[in-house]
Amino acid sequence: xxxxxxxxxxxxxxxxxxxxxxxxxxxxxxxxxxxxxxxxxxxxxxxxxxxxxxxxxxxxxxxxxxxxxxxxxxxxxxxxxxxxxxxxxxxxxxxxxxxxxxxxxxxxxxxxxxxxxxxxxxxxxxxxxxxxxxxxxxxxxxxxxxxxxxxxxxxxxxxxxxxxxxxxxxxxxxxxxxxxxxxxxxxxxxxxxxxxxxxxxxxxxxxxxxxxxxxxxxxxxxxxxxxxxxxxxxxxxxxxxxxxxxxxxxxxxxxxxxxxxxxxxxxxxxxxxxxxxxxxxxxxxxxxxxxxxxxxxxxxxxxxxxxxxxxxxxxxxxxxxxxxxxxxxxxx
Amino acid sequence: xxxxxxxxxxxxxxxxxxxxxxxxxxxxxxxxxxxxxxxxxxxxxxxxxxxxxxxxxxxxxxxxxxxxxxxxxxxxxxxxxxxxxxxxxxxxxxxxxxxxxxxxxxxxxxxxxxxxxxxxxxxxxxxxxxxxxxxxxxxxxxxxxxxxxxxxxxxxxxxxxxxxxxxxxxxxxxxxxxxxxxxxxxxxxxxxxxxxxxxxxxxxxxxxxxxxxxxxxxxxxxxxxxxxxxxxxxxxxxxxxxxxxxxxxxxxxxxxxxxxxxxxxxxxxxxxxxxxxxxxxxxxxxxxxxxxxxxxxxxxxxxxxxxxxxxxxxxxxxxxxxxxxxxxxxxx
Numbered sequence: 001x002x003x004x005x006x007x008x009x010x011x012x013x014x015x016x017x018x019x020x021x022x023x024x025x026x027x028x029x030x031x032x033x034x035x036x037x038x039x040x041x042x043x044x045x046x047x048x049x050x051x052x053x054x055x056x057x058x059x060x061x062x063x064x065x066x067x068x069x070x071x072x073x074x075x076x077x078x079x080x081x082x083x084x085x086x087x088x089x090x091x092x093x094x095x096x097x098x099x100x101x102x103x104x105x106x107x108x109x110x111x112x113x114x115x116x117x118x119x120x121x122x123x124x125x126x127x128x129x130x131x132x133x134x135x136x137x138x139x140x141x142x143x144x145x146x147x148x149x150x151x152x153x154x155x156x157x158x159x160x161x162x163x164x165x166x167x168x169x170x171x172x173x174x175x176x177x178x179x180x181x182x183x184x185x186x187x188x189x190x191x192x193x194x195x196x197x198x199x200x201x202x203x204x205x206x207x208x209x210x211x212x213x214x215x216x217x218x219x220x221x222x223x224x225x226x227x228x229x230x231x232x233x234x235x236x237x238x239x240x241x242x243x244x245x246x247x248x249x250x251x252x253x254x255x256x257x258x259x260x261x262x263x264x265x266x267x268x269x270x271x272x273x274x275x276x277x278x279x280x281x282x283x284x285x286x287x288x289x290x291x292x293x294x295x296x297x298x299x300x301x302x303x304x305x306x307x308x309x310x311x312x313x314x315x316x317x318x319x320x321x322x323x324x325x326x327x328x329x330x331x332x
Numbered sequence: 333x334x335x336x337x338x339x340x341x342x343x344x345x346x347x348x349x350x351x352x353x354x355x356x357x358x359x360x361x362x363x364x365x366x367x368x369x370x371x372x373x374x375x376x377x378x379x380x381x382x383x384x385x386x387x388x389x390x391x392x393x394x395x396x397x398x399x400x401x402x403x404x405x406x407x408x409x410x411x412x413x414x415x416x417x418x419x420x421x422x423x424x425x426x427x428x429x430x431x432x433x434x435x436x437x438x439x440x441x442x443x444x445x446x447x448x449x450x451x452x453x454x455x456x457x458x459x460x461x462x463x464x465x466x467x468x469x470x471x472x473x474x475x476x477x478x479x480x481x482x483x484x485x486x487x488x489x490x491x492x493x494x495x496x497x498x499x500x501x502x503x504x505x506x507x508x509x510x511x512x513x514x515x516x517x518x519x520x521x522x523x524x525x526x527x528x529x530x531x532x533x534x535x536x537x538x539x540x541x542x543x544x545x546x547x548x549x550x551x552x553x554x555x556x557x558x559x560x561x562x563x564x565x566x567x568x569x570x571x572x573x574x575x576x577x578x579x580x581x582x583x584x585x586x587x588x589x590x591x592x593x594x595x596x597x598x599x600x601x602x603x604x605x606x607x608x609x610x611x612x613x614x615x616x617x618x619x620x621x622x623x624x625x626x627x628x629x630x631x632x633x634x635x636x637x638x639x640x641x642x643x644x645x646x647x648x649x650x651x652x653x654x655x656x657x658x659x660x661x662x663x664x
Binding site: 257258273 | 550553557558572573574575578583584585586587588589590591592593594595596597598599600601602603604605608
């Protein structure tokens with residue numbers, strides 16, 4: 001009988017996530033019940049939010065020791081107990097770091113054969129909705145504004161920044177390293193990109209934003225957020241999307257000058273989660289993204305790591321910011 | 333010739349404000365130009381924001397050493413060079429810690445003789461507009477919500493909390509000391525009040541808010557803000573009105589869990605300044621406040637300190653939270 005490789009969580013991280021927090025094991029291929037399909041995993045999405053699932057405080061059920069690591073994935077239906085999906089269909093669903101997974105059909109999204117399937121794992125999925133909602137609904141960007149996006153080379157950041165460019169904004173990225181910053185401006189078309197490792201980061205960001213900052217799409221929190229707050233213009237907006245700088249540790253303090261500069265500059269800081277989107281908002285977001293990708297206005301770059309066994313190192317590398325573009329793990 | 337007592341700033345505070353930062357001196361009664369009136373000061377408003385004016389970073393021109401301390405005041409016109417105001421009229425204006433001041437008529441608000449003049453220094457002035465705008469426009473409180481107000485016994489807090497009560501909210505104050513907390517519930521009608529000096533403040537606040545916190549009207553910042561963020565409900569709002577806990581010192585860190593809990597709980601934190609109100613918003617705020625005071629729905633409590641010489645100690649005490657109600661200094 002064919003075996004099912006799975007990567008389980010062996011301990012919850014207390015600090016940096018390492019490969020020692022996971023191990024590969026083999027198990028049976030799961031049986032399915034009516035209303036389910038069995039998928040063979042094609043691509044696993046790695047997302048910074050995966051790290052949050054390994055912490056106790058979260059908006060999702062936490063992962064426990066011994067669990068197979070959950071993740072969004074693209075899979076091919078190999079067995080079905082539901083009329084809505086046939087063998088051979090491609091679906092995106094919340095799945096597992098495993099060769100096979102049983103999926104509830106109601107939680108699966110079927111991909112049209114004419115579409116680029118991998119795009120549904122991010123551009124037309126949660127990453128795209130996150131970028132679209134954050135930039136347009138929460139951030140309410142207007143043409144001519146200066147917009148800053150951190151983790152600019154990540155899946156959400158690269159989409160968010162390009163959406164702002166499409167809206168006529170002056171867009172400045174923040175990313176790790178000179179090489180990546182050059183890639184953000186040259187390949188993604190941002191107007192400028194500032195290296196978060198720059199010893200004079202605040203000054204470099206100030207130089208890159210001569211008119212101050214009207215809107216900040218924050219994926220990182222921490223010191224970068226603190227520095228951006230100093231440069232915000234009156235009536236600016238800070239869209240709180242992620243805090244990847246703080247996922248590996250419990251942080252005792254938040255950014256300085258909060259709430260003082262929030263008051264003085266009349267700032268609005270607002271958190272959101274794309275899972276809260278209404279059906280109408282999802283439709284709008286996916287429609288816009290398909291249009292902009294089709295017109296070549298948004299450059300969708302994927303960073304594929306080969307092999308299920310490399311899922312832990314792919315995620316760890318993502319958290320360290322080593323990826324250029326949407327990082328996924330190809331399983332089959 | 334009659335002399336004009338004035339209190340000048342002798343040094344800018346670096347830490348706690350003390351009486352050594354001020355001195356009383358005598359000067360001439362100022363002359364007035366066309367478009368000005370001379371007022372004899374009746375009441376000086378003490379406001380936490382006065383402390384900010386003594387710091388370099390502010391949304392108002394800073395006060396320099398040697399300047400007479402500025403303040404909002406109620407005065408009686410004793411000399412006029414403008415047809416719009418007559419001798420004997422009462423006006424509210426940005427004025428000085430002094431017996432007499434020259435005021436530009438365009439910046440003065442004339443008080444109708446039928447009104448309680450002191451109310452125009454706060455209830456129908458900046459404090460009232462701040463409470464009204466913060467609670468209704470920025471905070472968008474809805475009947476049935478749990479609303480927390482810090483510095484609940486101060487001029488803005490006591491109005492803000494009573495406005496929320498009028499809107500049908502469950503209102504919990506935060507104030508300093510058991511005696512003041514009892515006064516906040518008994519005299520101001522808050523549903524509960526938690527002592528910020530309580531050794532188990534977080535737990536006490538949690539007990540006082542069994543359904544969590546939907547909206548927080550923050551006048552203090554710092555540790556209280558950090559604790560409130562932990563207890564906020566999903567989709568909660570934090571109205572950033574003041575940060576009096578941080579006025580005396582430069583704070584190196586902000587509240588913990590920002591932005592993490594902002595994201596997880598989809599919170600909105602928004603700063604505002606009542607000086608930004610439009611004419612229509614001012615009219616609306618003053619109209620509502622007059623109606624609610626007239627109907628006895630808002631209890632307006634004043635805490636009057638006698639004598640110009642006591643203005644420094646009145647302000648220092650206000651910053652330490654010793655006042656119960658709107659603190660003013662009676663000059664004549």
